[in-house]
Amino acid sequence: MTQLQSAEITGIVTEAGRLATELYVFPEIGARIAARLDEAHAQGRYRQAEDARTLGRLVTEDLQSVNGDRHLRLKFHPEPIPAEQEDGALLAELTRSADLSLGGVPRIERLAGGVALLKLAPILFPLDMAGEALNAALTLVARAEALILDLRECVGGHPYTTAHIGGHLFDEPTHLSSLYDRETDAEQQFWTPAMAPGPRFGGSKPLYVLISKATFSGGEALAYDLQQRGRAVVVGEASGGGANPRRGFTLHPHLEATIPTARSINPVSGANWEGTGVIPDTATDPARAHETAHRAALAEVARRGGDTPSASAEEARRILHGATEDGPAGADARL
Structure with missing residues (x-):
């Protein structure tokens, strides 16, 4: 160099x-x-x-x-970055990352007891890059009795993508967040869409969100917005604490200045997670958050008296109290 x-x-x-x-x-x-x-x-x-x-x-x-x-x-x-457009480095990096991570949906599993797990990482990509993969994943988990959304390695994302995901997790249009922009001195609201492509998981079934200290920015936004609306139980450890969206400017072929020009405002709390991180409802070692959330989901399905073939109340009770024909509570199967 x-x-x-x-x-x-x-x-x-x-x-x-x-x-x-x-x-x-x-x-x-x-x-x-x-x-x-x-x-x-x-x-x-x-x-x-x-x-x-x-x-x-x-x-x-x-x-x-x-x-x-x-x-x-x-x-x-490490690689030369575009100089001709704002956020050129970010767009080039996003395109490569989206291709390598299956559109930001690296893992989908059917866990024992009718619980689904959906991992979103490394970021919540813009919909024009990864909308098809995201819609396919959300359609696949829509039939589950409970859902675990794994954001432990999600380090960013776009607010429109957050709202789009929310459209599958609520039954009605819901105001998730706003962004105050310094340049315009105005707020922009982000709502879940009234319609979702394909079936929804919906707004009433049990939902758990896994976070870690690595969870950052757009990943934190999704966890925080769902938590503040009372839609999800957040499990893991406090996240990274980045709530001010950034813009990127090329200052050298290998150097990009990233400057936060806006701040997130949650309509419920009136605040955000900057500096503090998203605080989990259930604090646990993030390496065990998957197991903790799975057991909680099974207990909630049992409490509600689930009666579908995939997740009956009796099946959930058996898993909670020991091994089943499918193995221990942590056993899973690929969808």
């Missing part, structure tokens, strides 16, 4: 500070961040950055030093 020249470093740091000042969702903090970058540059902090990776790390530390916003970054990309 080509060594960075002094003038290059100055230009990159200056532009990162300008973007923070003009676009960061909290103007006063943006100005403080820019001042921090100027001070660090004047003190020679960035002279040690002989390559783009090192500069990205140092500037990211300073961008996040004022208020800990993990969406604020000077992100290093």
Whole structure:
């Protein structure tokens, strides 16, 4: 990789500070961040950055030093990134990632007792990239007696995709979230759609959401919105704490400045999960969250007196209290 020249470093740091000042969702903090970058540059902090990776790390530390916003970054990309459009690096990365992750639906399983598990990762891709895969997965789990939504490795996503998923998990249009945008000084609301392509899982059957400290941004949004509406029980550990959506700007062929220009507002809490993370209803080791949620789902199905062939109340009781013909409670089968 080509060594960075002094003038290059100055230009990159200056532009990162300008973007923070003009676009960061909290103007006063943006100005403080820019001042921090100027001070660090004047003190020679960035002279040690002989390559783009090192500069990205140092500037990211300073961008996040004022208020800990993990969406604020000077992100290093090993492959050259597009310079001609805003968020060009993100779009290129999303396209590759969507192709490699089966549209963000890497796992679907039918667990014992008529419970389905749907894993969404690494992010909730824009619908024009992964809508078909997502719709197919949601249609497949719609018949389950209970659903476990695994977001433990979901690190981002698009608000329209969150609302689209919600359309399968509620019976009526529901206001999930709003975004306040600094540039427009306005809020945009996101509602679940009135119609869903294919059958819905619906708004009444048991729903559990798994999270971990790795869950971030759009993954957190889905968990938080479902939790605040009382639609899901969240299981695992507190998530990463990133609620300020970002825009991306190419400052170098391998460096992208990501600047949060908006903030999430939940219509129920009036707040969001920035800094604190989504707090689980049932705290447990995320490695065991799957098992914890499965047992809770079985108990709830039994309590409701499930009478379908796939998940009768008697079957659920047998699984809860020991092995069945299908094996222990954790046993599963591929759909």
